[in-house]
Amino acid sequence: MxxxxxxxxxxxxxxxxxxxxxxxxxxxxxxxxxxxxxxxxxxxxxxxxxxxxxxxxxxxxxxxxxxxxxxxxxxxxxxxQSQGEEWRQIRNGPLPAYSAMAILGILLLLSLFYAVRGRVKIEHGKSDKTITRFSLVERASHWLLASSFIILALTGLNLIFGKDLLMPVIGASAFANLTIFGKYVHNYVGFAFMAALFMVAVLWIKHNFPNRHDLIWFAKGGGILSMGHPPAKKFNAGQKIIFWVVILCGISISMSGWALLNPFSTTMFADTFAISNSIFGTDFPTVLAPIQEQQYQSLWHAIMAVFMIVVIIAHIYIGSVGMEGALDAMTSGEVDENWAMEHHSLWVEEVKSESKNLTDAGRAQPAE
Ligand code: HEM
Incomplete structure (x- = not known):
């Protein structure tokens, strides 16, 4: 006792x-x-x-x-940490619900668009001439970006939907193995994505600054609704939007991914909140517990990724089934001249005058 x-x-x-x-x-x-x-x-x-x-x-x-x-x-x-409960509720409630709505929504919209508009054809038919649109380096960078993004998207979506959609089909044990494998793939492929993102940004940024032709392009609805083909340089206004979404969201997803890979070592959200408070007068907390920082990072990473997935689904549609002749630009790198004239008339003029200048300069060389 x-x-x-x-x-x-x-x-x-x-x-x-x-x-x-x-x-x-x-x-x-x-x-x-x-x-x-x-x-x-x-x-x-x-x-x-x-x-x-x-x-x-x-x-x-x-x-x-x-x-x-x-x-x-x-x-x-x-x-x-009560915020952990809020995080869990958002993570298992609105996040998968709105993500599913956004992804199904864009698929539905594109199907409707395809049903109504059909494939955007080359209006004047194919010519027998082609013009070089993208170099090997450009295409390799694009496909590294595309393949890494698709792998990241699939392994990431598995974390949001896999338990509800995949586990009942393949069983808990197979799902666990697949998910842990997917997690490692996700962690490593992220670096390939960042490298490709950097390449694409360096190669194409000079073609993606807004110009006055973009306003006309918007006013004409991109010519997609049969209002004639508005003139465009190498990239039209719609493509510029895709470019900037890819670059800015890509950077943001990479930064939050980095924070998730190195837990409790960053204060990006606290710092961002402090900047927002000083510029916009918001009232966000500027001192966050390390776990709270991780919770914000994980939600942000998922939200940005889903947004980018939605935009990229539309991009893949227009770059493949949605438009005749577009995919050639990223496979062989050579596009039909009529396609180029219809979608990027100013760029064709530029390319032609550049090559004329080169030829003239060659002719002007005095014989040795
Ligand atoms: C199977 C998937 C994909 C296909 C078929 C595809 C197709 C294409 C094509 C044909 C172009 C050139 C358009 C032109 O000549 O003007 C292009 C450009 C581009 N792609 Fe992709 N792409 C795919 C995936 C992706 C992904 C996943 C990303 C980014 C994460 C991406 C980012 C870009 C960017 C930034 C451009 C330049 C801007 C633009 O043309 O919109 N692509 N893609």
Whole structure:
């Protein structure tokens, strides 16, 4: 009996010590901005007899207050993080629901568009001449970007929908193996995506700054609704939008992916919130617990990725089944001259005058 009481007292003392440690600070460098602190003067105490109340302490812990812990990982000073529950609810509720709606929505829209408009044909038929549109380096960069993105999209979508869609079909064990394999593939292929993104940005940025022809292109609905072909240089206004979405979303997804690969080591969201507060007068928290930073990163990564997937589905449609002659640009690199004249008339003029200048310059060389 005495032994049992002694053991009980020993453990009580231990938990008491732990609680005192946890109640440490509310302004820890890693604490959340809205972490409640233990009220001044409050002494965590109380025994099983209930002679004093621990309610303030437990309220502080329940509301996500962070204490300090000695000798171990200091993040464990945060015992309960309620935002984690909010993150879980968004992650399992609105995120998959809206993502499914967006992806099914764009597929439906494109099917309707195809049913109504059909394939955009080369109006004047194919000529027997071609013109070089993309070099080997450009095509290789594009296909590295495309293939890595598709792998990332499929392995990423598996994390959002796989449990509901794939697991019932292939079984839990196969799904677990596939998902862990997919996770490693996702982590490594991300680097190929970043390299290709860099290549594509360097190669094409000079063709993607807005110009006055873009306004006419928009006014004519891109000529897609049969209002004549508006003139365009190498890339038309629609393609410029695709380019900038790919580059900006690609950078954002890469940065959040980096933060997820290196957990608890970045403060990108806190920093972004601070900038937003100072520029736009918003009231975002600027001190985030490391776990909270990860939660924001994970949601942002998924939202940006789904947005980009939706845009890219439309891009793949118009670059393949949606438009006659377009795919040649990315396979052989040679496009039909009539196609080029209809969709990129100003670019054709540029290319022709450049090659004429070269020929003239060659002719002007005096004979040796
Ligand atoms: C199987 C999938 C894909 C096909 C068939 C495809 C097809 C094409 C074609 C034909 C072009 C050249 C259009 C022209 O000559 O003007 C192009 C350009 C481009 N592609 Fe793709 N693409 C695919 C996937 C992707 C992916 C996944 C990305 C990015 C993540 C991407 C990004 C781009 C960009 C930025 C351009 C230049 C801007 C534009 O033409 O819209 N493509 N693609």
């Amino acid at each position: 005495f032994l049992a009481r002694s053991i009980q007292a020993f453990f009580l003392a231990l938990s008491f010590l732990f609680l005192i440690t946890v109640s440490g600070t509310g302004n820890h460098a890693n604490a959340q901005s809205n972490s409640p602190e233990l009220p001044a003067g409050a002494v965590p105490g109380g025994t099983t007899d209930g002679n004093s109340s621990d309610s303030e302490l437990w309220r502080m812990i329940r509301q996500g207050g962070q204490g300090t812990v000695a000798g171990v990982n200091e993040k464990s000073g945060l015992m309960i």
